[in-house]
Amino acid sequence: MISKELLEILACPKCRVSVKLERDELICPKCKRKYPIKDGIPVMLVDEGEEPELIK
């Protein structure tokens, strides 16, 4: 899990807007890219961010 404190200061590195927590992933409200959380730390590298469906 990710701390509330950290969640509040994170942004999508692609769109630079604040990310939201959805279930156990971070999601960018703009590009819909999802960032998984591994070992309590978000994986925000773009390649690891799950592409939204319309890009697939």
Place this chain on the structure above:
Amino acid sequence: MNGKNAAPQVSIIIPTYNRRHLIQRALESIFAQSYQNFEIIVVDDNSIDNTRQLISDINDLRIKYIYLDKRKGAAFARNVGIKESQGRYIGFADSDDEWNHSKLQKQVDYLINSPQDTGMVYSYVRKVENGSKSLLPEKHLQSTKSLYIHEKLLSGNFITIHSLVRRECLDKIGLFDENLPRLQDWDLWLRISKYYRIGFIDETLATVYMSSDAISRDDDMFIAALEIILGKYIDDYRKYPHILAKKYYLLGRLWKQQGRMDKALFFLRKAAHLKSFNLKYFAYEKFYSFNLKIKRGI
């Protein structure tokens, strides 16, 4: 912490802001270390230069990347990295650094072989600025063999960020002070040195390339930070009036450069008062006092 992989021994924290063109060299020098049991946490302080793409291209699971929603400064970014790190030892790097092959090995070995009350270890760093090279700390400042360096640190910072710190040491004395506009590293070393011994390895273990756009010694910020530090450690400074007098004198000179004669005089008087037999402080105080009277038409 609940992952399958064992926690790394060392966490290396790198704050970065628009240094895509430099950070690769820093990262390569870390991945090339003789000591490999580490994680790297890059805290991107809201860069707009696509640093993320460069980090994404590095195929190594030991690198972690956090992107901040606003630019908050290196001290804040380092604190985020520390809080998310897992290592027993915390190392710091900047994006314009290059570590020597054995930097981490030597600093880890030093702390492993030292008693628990050695909170951190530092080494010489080569500074390259506009093609000229120098050593940090300057050799003459590195004369002491003592590991109790709090008094010496009160005179000024001579330890670069390229140190290795025990996590439990940070647990006890806290993280970087985010309220300071500058000098956050000095402040951290001051706190550590108050409670812990600080080790030194007599070797040059890293190079720092000062780029022209690196955060300059912006005078306003520097003065503000210095005043805060004097306030934070005033009880310690009072034990060494000659050091405190030097700091007041420095503040006086800096304020004078800013054209603030009132503030300049305030601190020069404090310096002269603490060490009235020092002719330099006394003379400056009298000189500025006289100038101020002329300005005010007294």
